[in-house]
Amino acid sequence: MDPNTDDTRPAFRARTAELAVAGLFFLVGAIIIFDSVRLGARWAADGPQPGYFPFYLGVIICLSSLINAIGSLALRGPRNRSFVEVGQLRLVLSVLIPSAVFVGLVSWIGIYVSAILYIALFMRWLGKYAWWKLLSVAFGVSITFYLIFEMWFKVPLPKGPLEALLGLD
Amino acid sequence: MDELQSLMHGFAVALTPTNLALMFTGIVLGVIIGVLPGLGGANGVAILLPLTFSMAQTPGGQTSAIILLSCIYWGALFGGAITSVLFNIPGEPWSVATTFDGHPLAQQGRAGTALTAAFTSSFVGALIAVIVVTFLSPIVASFALEFGPPEFFAVYLLTFCAFVGMSKEPPFKTLAAMMTGFALAAVGTDPVTGALRFTFGSVYLLDGFDFLIAVIGLFGIGEIFLTLEEGLAFKGASARINLGVVLETWKELPRYWLTSLRSSVVGCFMGIVPGGATPASFMSYGVARRFSKNGDKFGSGQVEGVVAPETAAHAAGTSALLPMLTLGVPGSPTAAVLLGGLLIWGLQPGPLLFVEQKDFVWGLIASMYLGNIAGLIVVLTCVPLFAAILRIPFSVIAPVIVVVCAIGAYTVHNSIFDVWMMVVFGVLGYLFKKLQYPLAPMVLAIVLGDNAEASFRQAMLMSQGDMSILFSNGLVGGITTLALALLAWPLVTWLWRRARGS
Numbered sequence: 001m002d003p004n005t006d007d008t009r010p011a012f013r014a015r016t017a018e019l020a021v022a023g024l025f026f027l028v029g030a031i032i033i034f035d036s037v038r039l040g041a042r043w044a045a046d047g048p049q050p051g052y053f054p055f056y057l058g059v060i061i062c063l064s065s066l067i068n069a070i071g072s073l074a075l076r077g078p079r080n081r082s083f084v085e086v087g088q089l090r091l092v093l094s095v096l097i098p099s100a101v102f103v104g105l106v107s108w109i110g111i112y113v114s115a116i117l118y119i120a121l122f123m124r125w126l127g128k129y130a131w132w133k134l135l136s137v138a139f140g141v142s143i144t145f146y147l148i149f150e151m152w153f154k155v156p157l158p159k160g161p162l163e164a165l166l167g168l169d
Numbered sequence: 170m171d172e173l174q175s176l177m178h179g180f181a182v183a184l185t186p187t188n189l190a191l192m193f194t195g196i197v198l199g200v201i202i203g204v205l206p207g208l209g210g211a212n213g214v215a216i217l218l219p220l221t222f223s224m225a226q227t228p229g230g231q232t233s234a235i236i237l238l239s240c241i242y243w244g245a246l247f248g249g250a251i252t253s254v255l256f257n258i259p260g261e262p263w264s265v266a267t268t269f270d271g272h273p274l275a276q277q278g279r280a281g282t283a284l285t286a287a288f289t290s291s292f293v294g295a296l297i298a299v300i301v302v303t304f305l306s307p308i309v310a311s312f313a314l315e316f317g318p319p320e321f322f323a324v325y326l327l328t329f330c331a332f333v334g335m336s337k338e339p340p341f342k343t344l345a346a347m348m349t350g351f352a353l354a355a356v357g358t359d360p361v362t363g364a365l366r367f368t369f370g371s372v373y374l375l376d377g378f379d380f381l382i383a384v385i386g387l388f389g390i391g392e393i394f395l396t397l398e399e400g401l402a403f404k405g406a407s408a409r410i411n412l413g414v415v416l417e418t419w420k421e422l423p424r425y426w427l428t429s430l431r432s433s434v435v436g437c438f439m440g441i442v443p444g445g446a447t448p449a450s451f452m453s454y455g456v457a458r459r460f461s462k463n464g465d466k467f468g469s470g471q472v473e474g475v476v477a478p479e480t481a482a483h484a485a486g487t488s489a490l491l492p493m494l495t496l497g498v499p500g501s502p503t504a505a506v507l508l509g510g511l512l513i514w515g516l517q518p519g520p521l522l523f524v525e526q527k528d529f530v531w532g533l534i535a536s537m538y539l540g541n542i543a544g545l546i547v548v549l550t551c552v553p554l555f556a557a558i559l560r561i562p563f564s565v566i567a568p569v570i571v572v573v574c575a576i577g578a579y580t581v582h583n584s585i586f587d588v589w590m591m592v593v594f595g596v597l598g599y600l601f602k603k604l605q606y607p608l609a610p611m612v613l614a615i616v617l618g619d620n621a622e623a624s625f626r627q628a629m630l631m632s633q634g635d636m637s638i639l640f641s642n643g644l645v646g647g648i649t650t651l652a653l654a655l656l657a658w659p660l661v662t663w664l665w666r667r668a669r670g671s
Contacts, residue, residue: 017600017603025345025349028352029352031367032352035366036366039366047361047626047629048629050361052626053622053625054366054367057351060348061345061352064348068339068345071341084398088397092599095394095567096394096596099595102572103575103585103588106575106585106588107585111576118568122568123564123565126564126567127562127565137565137569141569141572153220154223155219155220
């Protein structure tokens with residue numbers, strides 16, 4: 001295990017996180033209001049316009065996020081506890097980033113090859129397993145999924161150049 | 170007794186070799202899903218849903234598909250108890266309350282007793298709830314046949330106000346999450362006028378957000394991140410259940426019949442009114458502690474403290490299917506995913522289902538009896554096997570679960586964009602969960618958004634924009650008033666606390 005995941009200093013405090021998420025909600029609400037007004041949020045001759053219902057959703061989202069933001073301002077001193085510690089954040093990112101890379105690879109080399117790479121590197125990086133262990137798990141999982149999805153349930157998953165080369169497409 | 174006759178017919182539908190095999194497969198898969206971190210009832214069913222698309226096109230296949238998926242749900246409900254008792258990690262949110270007394274029992278070397286008590290009371294809770302579903306749902310369905318758009322909108326209003334009133338999350342966070350769910354549901358083509366809403370010229374957004382993707386991301390990926398924070402190693406008690414322990418526990422359990430009954434009532438109520446299994450389990454734990462003779466010993470390993478939350482969680486989880494089938498309004502996220510399945514297979518949930526799809530409805534209800542018996546047998550006999558799954562290190566299991574989630578998200582529409590959305594929803598799920606934004610109402614809003622908006626607009630067309638149509642007769646007025654009362658409930662308790670404080 002990476003030794004510096006034991007770092008317990010707060011990376012973010014609760015208030016920062018609360019304000020950021022409330023701001024995100026406010027932004028979503030504002031976008032909804034904006035587009036609802038563009039579509040027409042009134043009552044037309046033939047009934048409510050397309051933006052009539054969403055307009056009020058946007059208003060409620062904005063008002064709620066304002067109230068949540070004001071509420072989070074009261075988090076001071078000890079109540080403004082750590083939202084996530086540096087070590088924890090590092091662990092979370094060490095899963096998030098490889099996962100994002102994995103998803104990015106799927107469109108290039110197909111899901112089976114990316115899954116092998118992803119599982120093997122993940123086990124190597126976070127688990128420090130021996131090569132034969134991680135290769136058997138990675139290949140085993142990928143081949144099992146191939147059998148389940150392509151053979152048994154006939155659900156095609158994204159494939160890349162390797163499958164084309166092996167004639168499995 | 171029309172219901173009994175229909176139920177017997179349902180047993181005939183459910184008791185085919187294929188369906189029985191699917192039932193056991195579903196239960197085993199469900200328990201595994203319930204035991205694994207990051208996979209739970211809702212996203213487990215969501216990931217496996219695309220696999221049933223082709224199954225549902227064969228004659229009688231819709232019934233087989235719902236039996237498979239609902240048994241995964243029962244299995245996941247059972248599986249949550251295993252991790253709570255042995256590892257002190259609630260596999261599912263509704264088994265948090267089970268850890269309070271279940272894990273101390275395991276530490277005292279009485280894991281077998283705790284697990285037997287948990288499984289048996291789960292079974293009892295589910296059984297009582299199925300009986301309620303059997304006899305109450307035809308009545309609710311025939312009643313709901315008369316519903317028009319205002320009544321349906323009032324039911325939706327009640328569903329969502331219940332979340333604000335009953336969840337333990339701050340009310341304005343519930344509101345923000347819920348309304349964002351509705352907004353996500355509105356993205357794409359407006360069903361009434363055909364106008365494009367909130368797409369901003371992007372082709373990916375034309376079809377809107379699929380709630381299955383949201384469920385897989387919010388509950389699956391988000392949960393993995395949360396589990397990671399706790400570190401990479403699980404430390405658990407070992408478990409052996411032998412016949413002696415089971416019989417001994419069963420001899421003890423009848424003593425808690427009153428607790429069971431109370432918890433079942435709490436559970437059924439919370440399942441039908443969409444409070445959900447999680448609040449039900451907490452509420453019934455609290456009630457049991459207050460009424461029990463040994464109330465002050467709760468938390469130190471009381472069997473009664475395992476019985477209460479488990480009974481309620483299963484009763485709630487099971488009875489959540491009642492509003493899903495009869496009104497098309499699911500009572501829990503997993504019921505919402507099952508409802509999504511029905512829609513994809515071409516069935517319209519709601520009162521007409523009981524008239525037009527008798528085989529399907531009664532086959533499902535019969536399978537609920539059988540599935541829970543199968544579940545009890547499976548979990549009592551295979552506990553060591555399932556506990557072994559939890560001993561697989563997280564650095565092996567986490568990437569596999571991410572791959573499973575990605576495949577599940579991809580197969581919904583065969584689109585890589587959906588897999589990206591799953592990652593985004595995963596990050597949001599992590600943030601929301603840490604900041605106490607509830608996920609269940611958000612998911613339910615994405616599922617029901619289009620229907621809720623349609624019934625609102627139809628009701629407004631009927632009344633030419635006059636809101637008073639929501640009070641136009643006793644029925645719709647009663648539901649609306651109840652909804653508004655629930656919505657105001659947090660305000661009332663806040664004022665009450667202030668008044669008493671000063």
